Amino acid sequence: MADLETFRAETRKWLLAHAPASLRGMVLGLGEGNWGGRKATYPNPDMKVWLEVMAERGWTAPEWPTQYGGGGLTKDEAKILREELAALKLPPPLVGFGLTMIGPILLEYGTEEQKREHLPKIVRGEIRWCQGYSEPGAGSDLASLQTRAVRQGDYFVINGQKIWTSYANLSDWMFLLVRTDPTAEKHRGITFLLMDMASPGVEVRPIKLISGSSPFCETFLTDVLVPVKNVVGKINEGWTIAKALLNHERTMIASAFGTGTGRRRTLREFARKYLECDGERLADTALRHRMAQYEMDALAFKLTTDRARDAATAGLPPGPESSMFKIYGTELNQRRQELLVSIAGPQALGWEGPGFAEEELALTRDWLRSRGNTIEGGTSEIQLNIIAKRVLGLPD
Amino acid sequence: MALVLTEDQELLAKTALDFVRTHSPVSRVRALRDSQDPIGFSRELWKQMAELGWVGILIPEAYGGAGMGLADLIVVLEALGRHLAPEPFLSTVLLGGQLLTLAGTEAQKQAWLPGIVAGETILTVAYQEAHSRYNLQRVSTKAEPDGTSWRLSGEKIQVPDGQTADALIVSARTSGEPTDPTGLTLFLIPRDAPGLTITPQYRVDSRPVALVSLADVRVEPANVIGPVGEGLPLLSQVVDRATIGLCAEMLGGMSQIFDNTLAYLKTRQQFGVLIGTFQALKHRAARLFMEIELARSAVMAAARAADAGDPQWIALVSLAKARCSDAYILAANEGIQMHGGIGMTDEHDAGFYLKRARVAEMTFGDAAWHRERWARLHGY
Numbered sequence: 001m002a003d004l005e006t007f008r009a010e011t012r013k014w015l016l017a018h019a020p021a022s023l024r025g026m027v028l029g030l031g032e033g034n035w036g037g038r039k040a041t042y043p044n045p046d047m048k049v050w051l052e053v054m055a056e057r058g059w060t061a062p063e064w065p066t067q068y069g070g071g072g073l074t075k076d077e078a079k080i081l082r083e084e085l086a087a088l089k090l091p092p093p094l095v096g097f098g099l100t101m102i103g104p105i106l107l108e109y110g111t112e113e114q115k116r117e118h119l120p121k122i123v124r125g126e127i128r129w130c131q132g133y134s135e136p137g138a139g140s141d142l143a144s145l146q147t148r149a150v151r152q153g154d155y156f157v158i159n160g161q162k163i164w165t166s167y168a169n170l171s172d173w174m175f176l177l178v179r180t181d182p183t184a185e186k187h188r189g190i191t192f193l194l195m196d197m198a199s200p201g202v203e204v205r206p207i208k209l210i211s212g213s214s215p216f217c218e219t220f221l222t223d224v225l226v227p228v229k230n231v232v233g234k235i236n237e238g239w240t241i242a243k244a245l246l247n248h249e250r251t252m253i254a255s256a257f258g259t260g261t262g263r264r265r266t267l268r269e270f271a272r273k274y275l276e277c278d279g280e281r282l283a284d285t286a287l288r289h290r291m292a293q294y295e296m297d298a299l300a301f302k303l304t305t306d307r308a309r310d311a312a313t314a315g316l317p318p319g320p321e322s323s324m325f326k327i328y329g330t331e332l333n334q335r336r337q338e339l340l341v342s343i344a345g346p347q348a349l350g351w352e353g354p355g356f357a358e359e360e361l362a363l364t365r366d367w368l369r370s371r372g373n374t375i376e377g378g379t380s381e382i383q384l385n386i387i388a389k390r391v392l393g394l395p396d
Numbered sequence: 397m398a399l400v401l402t403e404d405q406e407l408l409a410k411t412a413l414d415f416v417r418t419h420s421p422v423s424r425v426r427a428l429r430d431s432q433d434p435i436g437f438s439r440e441l442w443k444q445m446a447e448l449g450w451v452g453i454l455i456p457e458a459y460g461g462a463g464m465g466l467a468d469l470i471v472v473l474e475a476l477g478r479h480l481a482p483e484p485f486l487s488t489v490l491l492g493g494q495l496l497t498l499a500g501t502e503a504q505k506q507a508w509l510p511g512i513v514a515g516e517t518i519l520t521v522a523y524q525e526a527h528s529r530y531n532l533q534r535v536s537t538k539a540e541p542d543g544t545s546w547r548l549s550g551e552k553i554q555v556p557d558g559q560t561a562d563a564l565i566v567s568a569r570t571s572g573e574p575t576d577p578t579g580l581t582l583f584l585i586p587r588d589a590p591g592l593t594i595t596p597q598y599r600v601d602s603r604p605v606a607l608v609s610l611a612d613v614r615v616e617p618a619n620v621i622g623p624v625g626e627g628l629p630l631l632s633q634v635v636d637r638a639t640i641g642l643c644a645e646m647l648g649g650m651s652q653i654f655d656n657t658l659a660y661l662k663t664r665q666q667f668g669v670l671i672g673t674f675q676a677l678k679h680r681a682a683r684l685f686m687e688i689e690l691a692r693s694a695v696m697a698a699a700r701a702a703d704a705g706d707p708q709w710i711a712l713v714s715l716a717k718a719r720c721s722d723a724y725i726l727a728a729n730e731g732i733q734m735h736g737g738i739g740m741t742d743e744h745d746a747g748f749y750l751k752r753a754r755v756a757e758m759t760f761g762d763a764a765w766h767r768e769r770w771a772r773l774h775g776y
């Protein structure tokens with residue numbers, strides 16, 4: 001315990017000395033973090049400095065082993081680091097699918113060569129990753145995917161189409177699922193591959209969302225060559241890895257949305273700004289109750305994620321309970337967005353132009369974007385199926 | 397404070413669950429109800445629970461107890477809640493025992509606490525009146541000075557274990573109007589005090605409660621608990637702590653009815669298949685699972701915060717009670733629905749859980765009341 005307190009003191013001192021002052025108290029909107037990669041842009045150059053100093057210590061991936069560039073911290077130390085970052089109101093130096101999805105998968109299933117090749121670049125934010133799972137005909141029923149990979153010597157030749165690929169246009173590498181044995185049962189002929197997006201035959205077309213932004217794409221793959229050494233795990237046995245990655249993804253989505261990054265103002269501040277008050281109290285009792293209920297549910301959710309973390313034996317990867325966090329965390333975010341829109345009233349109806357503050361326009365778009373939370377990463381219905389089967393043991 | 401059980405708590409939980417499974421099937425509650433048992437629980441089991449050390453968990457070692465915390469007691473209460481055991485933890489341990497522990501004089505503690513720890517003395521608190529709902533300060537029972545003594549008149553309702561209690565601690569107004577926050581005082585009254593009438597009430601959950609009427613009941617100054625006129629903060633604190641214990645009981649109850657329902661989904665067949673294959677039921681079961689998990693986190697956090705004296709603890713009590721109230725009712729309603737017709741029969745246990753859920757919901761404030769309190773605590 002004493003050691004941890006020393007660690008806390010030293011961490012704070014180091015952060016105070018090295019974090020760019022301009023970043024203190026900066027609140028990032030969802031998706032506004034530093035995603036890294038070759039195409040990264042830095043509207044605030046201090047974000048780049050921040051990434052570099054943190055990556056140097058491996059603190060962009062605090063719990064990864066030092067030989068792959070990580071921080072080598074214990075769970076308790078990593079928790080302290082998170083707390084200290086929060087206390088100083090510092091944004092995370094780096095976010096993205098490398099840190100939260102493919103990195104943990106490579107640590108568990110990757111070859112030594114794959115780890116040495118990819119993990120340090122993720123830690124330093126040099127390479128940005130995207131996820132090539134969904135296809136036009138394979139969404140919830142992911143295992144029915146059709147993108148073909150045919151072996152030719154040391155390479156696979158890939159043909160097919162991925163869809164809803166978030167940020168494919170900004171990414172350098174993709175981890176993807178392909179069919180290597182079309183004759184086998186659908187779960188058995190799938191292989192998990194790593195693909196350089198700069199390979200000839202990769203074409204990316206952005207798709208516009210209801211919120212007006214274009215965070216995801218269609219990805220067309222025509223005779224793309226991927227070296228066989230880029231297979232993670234075994235050929236035709238990619239489904240196990242695909243599912244393990246989904247657990248990491250769900251945990252990531254749950255914590256991103258459920259515990260609230262990117263909040264410019266608190267709900268209470270919004271309420272004070274837009275709603276009539278009766279002395280201290282909000283005059284609209286119905287909204288007051290919705291707000292209390294939301295806040296209480298959000299706290300119960302946070303306590304439950306804390307409890308899961310406290311209970312997790314060191315190093316245990318997330319299990320089927322990540323489905324619960326995915327459902328609840330995303331629904332909480334949707335409820336929060338609904339509530340904000342209700343609080344702001346007609347000021348939450350702006351799309352662009354005069355008469356609406358920037359913050360108000362963000363409300364509209366964040367609300368629209370939040371509808372996707374219960375779809376991306378596997379829909380809520382699919383998560384409920386997983387809980388019913390894997391946690392409750394209900395029959396098929 | 398970590399939201400996990402310590403090794404000692406794991407062991408305690410296991411012992412309690414084994415004990416409850418062996419000695420306290422739900423059929424026992426049914427038998428107590430059907431015979432309109434005048435005690436409403438088993439004195440013998442209570443004595444055994446005391447011998448196991450459970451009754452004295454919260455009471456300081458100086459009075460024979462273990463001096464442990466709510467985080468320890470709740471694992472026992474959860475086990476008891478699983479089988480709806482009606483033994484008098486709420487009245488004697490969570491309310492009466494806690495009031496004396498927190499505010500009793502040395503003489504009062506010496507007089508009552510060792511008997512409680514031994515499982516011999518039953519003590520209760522009479523705080524509720526016909527129009528008070530969840531408001532502890534809405535008290536019409538009056539205490540008027542009579543020389544150095546007091547004379548109490550009024551009526552208290554649904555007093556837990558009222559008919560067996562050796563003494564009752566009664567909230568009464570020594571000054572002010574029926575809703576004033578000040579002017580409340582707590583009085584300890586032995587059951588044989590002249591002017592005290594205790595009449596059994598039959599509530600939907602069949603737990604023993606009583607109507608208590610006071611007609612010029614004389615109380616000596618030695619039996620005043622805590623400061624005169626300042627009883628409300630004390631009573632609120634004790635009720636908030638007791639709420640955590642009640643929530644643990646609720647957690648046990650909702651977990652058990654849920655387990656029973658899951659077992660039924662895995663055995664009952666219709667249309668040639670197990671009903672647990674129907675997605676309409678699966679998804680609802682999965683949602684119920686989440687609600688119970690969230691309730692559990694809130695109860696564990698509230699107990700740990702109360703033990704640690706964390707200033708957040710009151711808000712966490714509201715969180716735990718709101719969650720448990722909603723989740724227990726939902727678990728019981730869904731339990732009956734998913735059992736179909738059999739769930740509606742008195743012969744089946746599901747109804748016992750629904751009835752207990754309703755009563756527990758309305759003890760110490762329902763979900764809406766606690767949400768309103770949360771808003772007030774946070775300045776809106």
Ligand SMILES: Cc1cc2nc3c(=O)[nH]c(=O)nc-3n(C[C@H](O)[C@H](O)[C@H](O)COP(=O)(O)OP(=O)(O)OC[C@H]3O[C@@H](n4cnc5c(N)ncnc54)[C@H](O)[C@@H]3O)c2cc1C
Nearest residue numbers: 131132133134139140164165166372375376377378379381
């Ligand atoms: C914002 C966003 C970002 C995304 N990013 C990525 C990405 O980066 N990479 C990637 O590969 N994919 C991504 N996706 C795709 C996402 O994973 C899929 O949209 C999702 O898995 C659902 O598949 P679908 O769209 O084909 O819907 P469908 O599977 O067709 O589902 C339609 C409806 O049917 C329901 N349904 C389907 N099957 C069942 C069942 N068995 N039981 C009950 N109900 C069922 C679903 O719940 C849903 O309500 C993203 C999606 C969104 C919205």
